[in-house]
Amino acid sequence: MFSSSTSKAQCKPSLVIVGNGMATGRLLDEIITRSPKRYTITVIGEEAQGSYNRILLSTVLAKETHYENIIQKTPQWYQDNDITFISSTRVTDIDRSTKTLTTETYHNDNFSDISRAQLQYDELVLAVGSRAATIPAKNQNIEGIFSFRNIRDTQNIESFSKNHKNAVVIGGGLLGLEAAYGLASTGVTVTLIHRNKWLLNRQLDLVAGDMLKKVMAEKNITFVLGEEVVRFDQLMNANNKASLSGIELTSGEYRKADIAIIATGITPNSELGDCCGLEVDKAIVVNDYMQTSDKHISALGECCQHKKSTFGLVDPIWKQCESLAIRLTSLHLQKFKNAPVATKLKVSGVQLFSAGIVESSEKTQTFTLCDNNARVYRKLIIENNIIVGIVLFGDVSSGMDYFELMQNKTPVKMHMPELLLGAEYMLDEKIETENKVA
């Protein structure tokens, strides 16, 4: 570490952050609130815009809001906070011995005009996120197949779907559902293909998955569950290019489709760490303080791996930013603890809440509440008198209370089944009916 007390006015240490996603946006906030003047900060982002809220991309696709409303860091913001933002630029090499980066900047869309540069760093943060996972289907590099990760993907989908109205979305996780909802809202007919037996199968059970399917079906989205795409079919379009015309499924069934979005999950971008010799497993490995195997290089967000876990949800990543910001701006340290996290989602207007295990077993007792017409389903899984699983669909009231009870391992059996209806029923003892006969 460089010494902080300097005799002459030495220039501040330089902090370079590679990647300009949501994690970087949050990290900058955490650093600025603690000591804005400590570093000269440079952010290098592949995309043109400042960091923006990727979760809202589906609402943009659904034309419920516009791109500018989801930008969290405008160019003006960077200027006001003396942060140099180098957009449309990738880092291609890191020389750890001289602590210098090599960058490539693209000055037009078809990557024909490229300029390179070198950049010194005292502290380097890798926040390069992840990319859409690939699927083992044949004939993928044809026109009409998109991932749904960033603004460019959204813009491409938006323009392509203007005259391609028969879409298929592959992946029944949150991203796939959001993409399907976004497209369907603009009048595109959408078919969603999902490998498992029910949607959001890691957060919901069969009943809740089925209810979600009913809700989304009302937005005229049709579902094909328990199937995968084995081959994309193509036709030659007007300008003699191969373009998507249909898909073939594991069951052999063929469906026409002229636009496809692949949203089956994410793969961490760990190449940059790999090429400069950092320790990499499923992603760039970091310790409890977000430090990689090089103590001047940190990593966080979807590109890092802490103990055995990688990350896709907002809550733990926010804790990583806090831990890293504290280390970079003060002398004390705060461990990043990857505590279990409750998944709180809003899919096409439906509230979901899920934590802990989703399926019952021999050792558990499961309490369920099902109101089909109100599209409300609530489930608590109890083991040895404590909550080990929460699934709430349609009405998520008391979700955080249950989550707290789960984490604190509070005994709950005597409050069942009323507790399932809401924490407000937990405190009341069952009312004793007075002994009726005199």
Place this chain on the structure above:
Amino acid sequence: MSSDIIFTDAVEAKEVKTTCPYCGVGCGIKATIANNQIISVKGDTSHPANLGRLCVKGSSLSETQGQNERILNPTVNGKKTSWDIATSHVADKFQEIINEHGPESIAFYLSGQLLTEDYYVANKLMKGFIGSSHVDTNSRLCMASASAAHKRAFGEDLVPGCYEDLEKTDVIFMVGSNAAYAHPIVYQRIIKAQKNNPQLKLVVIDPRATATSDTADLHIALKPGTDAYYYNGLLMYLADNDKLNSDFIAQNTQGFEKALNTARTQLNDITAVAVACDIELSTLIESYQLFANNKKVVTMFSQGINQSSTGVDKGNALINCHLATGKIGYEGAGPFSITGQPNAMGGREVGGLSTQIAAHLHYEDPGAIDLVERFWQAPNMTTKQGYKAVDMFQAIDEGKIKAIWIMATNPVVSMPNANFVKQALKKCDLVVVNECFENTDTVKCADVVFPATTWGEKYGTVTNSERRITLQKPLLTPPGQAKHDWDIICNVAKKLGFEEAFNYQHQSDIFREHAGLSGFENTYSGYKAEEISDKPETPQGVSRFFDISAYANITKSEYEAFKPIQWPVNKQHPTGVARLFTDNIFNHESGKANIISVLGQLPKKAPKADQLIMNTGRIRDQWHTMTRTGRTAKLMSHADEPFIQIHPQDAKRFNIADKQIAQLNNLDATFLGRVQYTEQQRIGEIFTPIHWNDNFSAAAKVSALVNPITDAICGQPEFKHSPVKISPFNAVWSGCLITYKTLKVDTDYWTKIRASNSIKYILSDTGSLPTDEMFLKALLPDIDDWVVMKDDKSESIRIAGFQDNKLLCFFNASTNLNEKYSTKFIEENINQTQSIQTRFKLLAGIDSDAEDIGAIVCSCFQIGENSIKASIAAGSCNTVEELGKQLKCGTNCGSCIPELKAYFT
């Protein structure tokens, strides 16, 4: 515009005086009526029986009115028809059966809830015109013993005392009477008397501790059925301690020596009495002293003594002591049999029993048959007693009786060995029933059903326990084609060809004839010689004290203005008589009372080792088989399930759990009731209420377990003592079902309870807990919007059924049998519309005080729209950031920020 023009079609409410339909106290009530509706009911301050007071049943009479479940049309074999066809059908069938099997194959079974005029024409038709003496009444089940004891002692069925005696006495004995529940207003007068006169002593003799014994100075919890031993013991005590009234014995009684010796043969001394009755010797003596040392003693007795296989003997043993001490015929002294039903006395006055002819005249009184035959000009006068109630249904079963006409009572529920009665009726060629309410158990066995008027529509006289006759007036017009019972009987009588003898136009015509018969050739010697000058020298006729001949020429308007009065009412006593025997003259040839020799006898059937003695009786807020009181929620709040009161030691012996369901068995009938541990119960004896039946509970017809053992003299069944087996009811689950209408529930145990605006069923079953709403769908096919909360180990399940978001059904069951919960919140929500979002919270069964935060905007922190709007309205937040600081919304994943912004534009 003149002031008397009003702009409403509401009619001036008018007030009508009448009497309460329930117990034998016979309280006077003032009902306010408008637009054929009872607006309110108050106690009639001017009526001597209750002086303005009313018990909870009387005061909630207006809540029991209503046309639902009323029988509106005559039906023959289930098909609605006209009065003409139905009465012709009955008359023709009667005639056919008479021609083929003789008049003796016809029977009538009447009720203490018929009015005196109904009783008179029924009795007259059968005993004088059809020619069958098989006319009995449900009073056989409650008053036959007392009536026979009075006849043996006084020569006539006379209740000497009046309610005022209870307020003007030194000691009150209450034997076999839980007046607090069965005669609440008489009980309230006793309580008031205790307050006004601290010296007044109240002694309660009852094996069971009850609400009545709670306020007693002395409670003698004697062994069941040993009352005769107690009173024979008292007779000996009085003799041994020189407490007799030898002058009275010599001049006014017969049979004292023989009775005393008979008593001594069984009990050599007082300690033997204490042993026989299983009570402390000191308590026994203390009670004997109270009787012996006070001039004014009233002994009130009821079903505890009457409903026994030796009920008549017990009654006489008690009366013997009053006669042996002359404690009778003056204020504050005498035996006082209190009647169960409102007009049991009316029935006894008319003679509507198979053991009498009419008006206190008996087949065995010389000249009585001829007297009545001449008065009625009867074509087919009967000459001997008929079947008593239990024998009557036995005779039906044996085919001796081919047709029975049942009026205003529910024998399929109230008769002992009730299931046998049901089979007997099924075998009977013709079962005719007069009834006001649909689907009583007896109506279900009827071939012909006549819609009868009920209380509030009936018009006629009733007599209460203290011989006071009151006119019960109509308040409402009868619904549908309902007719008065006397009108129906007269219709059939005319169709049987007895046109001229049953051509009554109005109740007063019948009452006038009834009064006439009471005075016809009445040679009661009790009248001073000079007063009976208009009687011929050689008195031809029969002496009876019951004489209301003052009304032998009563006009219709005098009848309509009839004021409550205690009979006799004749030339000698134009203003009625408060107390009888003030002249110590009794109605035997000798003019003396008989002291009857009585041997104490225990109940016929002793319990086997594995049996308990079942005692049955009333509870405070219900009446008979709940046909009327079961219609209002208020009367269900005191006790809402059939129950079994058992001593904890007995419960332990048979491993019966408290507050759970238990099963009683006898005569291959079953009773299921909620167990109540109570020390008030003697060991070896249990108590069950008489009110529940197939309409209100799965297996609660308690009288189906009562052995058909009767008193040899009067035929009254031994309701108070039936050995039964008890066993646990192995419930797997219990719960409740609350809905908006009556359902045909078929769990092993169920009880229907009328709630404020819904019907509640308490359920329990030995099968497995239901796992979904299928069984409810079968009961309520019109509901297909269900909310279900359950667990996969099948420990509990709650289901709510909706229609257009209205809660129509709520079911809550669990395998935890001790689970307690209040259903009041749900009862109030039945039929109420719910919000689709929060309706699932109803399954908590209680109100939630959780604040309604509105639709959720920020999922991360569960912040609802209402909280956001409230903060903005409070002016403390003008930007999304400030909102975030105050409520945290938008400060985590930020995806709700666009929505938050919208609140500011």
